[in-house]
Structure formats: C-alpha cells, structure tokens
Amino acid sequence: MTEEVEYEALSPNAGLTVNMLAGALAGISEHAVMFPVDVIKTRMQVFATSPGAVYTGIGNAFTRISSTEGMRALWRGVSSVILGAGPAHAVHFGTYEAIKELTGGHGEGNQWVSTSLAGAAATIASDALMNPFDVIKQRMQLHQSEFRSVFTCARVVYRNEGFSAFYVSYPTTLMMSVPFTAVQFTAYEQLKKVMNPTGEYSPVTHMVAGGLAGGVAAGVTTPLDVAKTILQTRGTSHEADIRNCKGMIDAMRIIWVRDGMKGFARGLAPRVLTFMPSNALCWLSYEFFKAVIRE
Known part of the structure; x- marks a missing residue:
C-alpha cells in the first residue's frame, strides 16, 4: 500500500522552478474560471454613457450581456489573461517563496512581517509583467468593444495612444496590489495555521483560507480598482475629462465629482465575488500543483 503524502509536511523550500510552474498553472486556473464575473465588474466600474451599458447588479448584467451580445461576450479578452497570467503568476509565486525563504518566513511562530514583505515584492514584479495584458483585457471586455483579438487590440492601442497606455495604470495598480497582496498572503498564512495546525494535507483549508483572504483584500482595495479601470479604459471614452486622465489622483477626482x-x-x-472563489481556487491549485510537480 502506497503511503499517503503529507502535503504540508513536505519541505517548504520546493525550489524556484517548482514554485514558478505551480504559480503559472494556478494563475491560469484562477483567472479563467471567474472571467465572466470579471467582465461584469469592469463594465460596472466604467462611467458608461450608453443606456445599454449601465447595469444595476450582477444578475442584471449577466442576463443583459448574454441575451443581447451572446454568452461569448462574457469571455471576450480571456486569451489576454491566459497569455499574461501564466508568466505573471510564475514570477509572483517564485518571488514570494524566494523572499519568504530569504527573510525567514518558514520559521516557527507568526511570521507576518516576512509574508507581508514577500507578498509585496511578488506583486511589484508580477504586475510589471501583467499590466499590459490587463489593459488589453479590459479594452476587450467593454460594451461594444471593437476588439476580438489580443494582438489587434495591442497594436491599435499602441498606434493611437503610445506605449505609455499600457503602463499609465501601473502606479495605481501597485498602490492597490501591494496592500491587497500583503493582506491576502498574511491572512492566508495565518488562517492556514489556525485551521490546520498539524500541517497535514487539507484541500478544504487551502480553499477556505484562500477564499476568505481574497474576499477581505478585494473589498478593502476596491476604490483603487475603480481608479485603475478608468485609467486603463480612458482611450475608449468620448468624454474629455476621462480621456485626459493622467493618473490615480485625476481618476479619484473624476469618481468623486461624478x-x-x-x-x-x-x-x-x-469584485469580491470574483476574488473569493478565484483565490480559493488559486491557492488550492498552487499548493496542489506544487506537491504534484515535486512528487
């Protein structure tokens, strides 16, 4: 009889390659599954002028998008996420594990400083890689978007707005993602230790801890996410104040005035509905793939 692997009992230092590959697979799984809800979130955050693009809630948005544009519209832009999420999450988790190891995060007791630093460093690195793909994704998600191809969208945005369009939201993204990731990773690690102090294999622990951590972090950082969406979609707006929005402060001012x-x-x-299950799936996938790859 084969002895069952004690998942959490495996050495935490799995190696950079294992962590990066597990992170890439987890990232693709996370984003692809919850993509339709992310489409709805993007459309609700944009200050739309067309009555057909104004939604009163998740159910209303889902019904109207699927009935007027077809179910395929709820998946428009997913190819950009798949192209970007794999490398970005590989960098994210690879950096996270490397910094956590470097700062003694695998030691006994509460290592919240180490996990917070590791989460923040991981975000800075991965967002630099993911930001252009996120811009393309949101341009494709919009109501009546002209884009059906990632490469066509990238080419048109670059031609009309220049390279800076892909990074105009990067400072705002970091302002949002660094605290998001620090909160998420710290909450996850602490919840995991509380729920599963023995360190034995427990998929339920990874799902519940990851989901709760993601939901809290998503709720806290929503204001910055609204500003980020305005910056990333400004090139599609017909209104001067939005088109001329230069950064986070301008975006915040527009939100407040309007x-x-x-x-x-x-x-x-x-946003919370997206991040709770997607983070649960991400952590479950990451921990699972890490163990499988090592075995």
Whole structure:
C-alpha cells in the first residue's frame, strides 16, 4: 500500500522552478474560471454613457450581456489573461517563496512581517509583467468593444495612444496590489495555521483560507480598482475629462465629482465575488500543483 503524502509536511523550500510552474498553472486556473464575473465588474466600474451599458447588479448584467451580445461576450479578452497570467503568476509565486525563504518566513511562530514583505515584492514584479495584458483585457471586455483579438487590440492601442497606455495604470495598480497582496498572503498564512495546525494535507483549508483572504483584500482595495479601470479604459471614452486622465489622483477626482463616495464602491460585489472563489481556487491549485510537480 502506497503511503499517503503529507502535503504540508513536505519541505517548504520546493525550489524556484517548482514554485514558478505551480504559480503559472494556478494563475491560469484562477483567472479563467471567474472571467465572466470579471467582465461584469469592469463594465460596472466604467462611467458608461450608453443606456445599454449601465447595469444595476450582477444578475442584471449577466442576463443583459448574454441575451443581447451572446454568452461569448462574457469571455471576450480571456486569451489576454491566459497569455499574461501564466508568466505573471510564475514570477509572483517564485518571488514570494524566494523572499519568504530569504527573510525567514518558514520559521516557527507568526511570521507576518516576512509574508507581508514577500507578498509585496511578488506583486511589484508580477504586475510589471501583467499590466499590459490587463489593459488589453479590459479594452476587450467593454460594451461594444471593437476588439476580438489580443494582438489587434495591442497594436491599435499602441498606434493611437503610445506605449505609455499600457503602463499609465501601473502606479495605481501597485498602490492597490501591494496592500491587497500583503493582506491576502498574511491572512492566508495565518488562517492556514489556525485551521490546520498539524500541517497535514487539507484541500478544504487551502480553499477556505484562500477564499476568505481574497474576499477581505478585494473589498478593502476596491476604490483603487475603480481608479485603475478608468485609467486603463480612458482611450475608449468620448468624454474629455476621462480621456485626459493622467493618473490615480485625476481618476479619484473624476469618481468623486461624478458619483461621490458611492463611486468608489463601483463593482464591489462582483469584485469580491470574483476574488473569493478565484483565490480559493488559486491557492488550492498552487499548493496542489506544487506537491504534484515535486512528487
């Protein structure tokens, strides 16, 4: 009889290649599964002028998009995520594990400083790689988007707006993602230790801890995500203030003037709904693939 592998009992230092490959597979799984909800979130965050692009909630958006544009519209732009998520998540998890090891995060007790530093460093590296793909994805997700190909979208954005269009939201992305990842990774590690102190293989632990950590982090950083969406889709707007938006402060000002405090919560429900199951799946996939690859 084959002895069952004690998953969490395996050495935490799995090696950079294993961590990066597991991270890439986890990232693709995470983003692809929850992509339709991410489409709805993007559309709810944009200040749309067309009545057909204004939605009252997740259910309303799903029904209207699928009935007027077809189910395929809910998956438009997923190819950009697949192209970018694999490399970006490979860098993300590889950096996370390397920094955590370097700062003593695998030691006994509460290592929240180490996990926070590792999560923040991982985000800075992976977002630099993912940001252009995220811009393309959101341009393709918009109502009546002209783009059906990742490469066509990239070419048109570059021709009309220049290379800076792919990184105009990067500072805002970091302002959002660094605290998001620090909160998420710290919460995940602590919840995992509380729920499974023995360190035995426990898929339920990874799913629940990952989902709760992702939901909390997503809710806290939603205002910055709204600003990021405005910056990444500004080239499609017909309104001067949005088209001329230069950075996070301009985006925040636009949100405040147009919608007040409630504007900073645009897309909150689909964002949390996206991140809870996607983070649960991401952590489950990452831990699973890491163990399988090592075995």
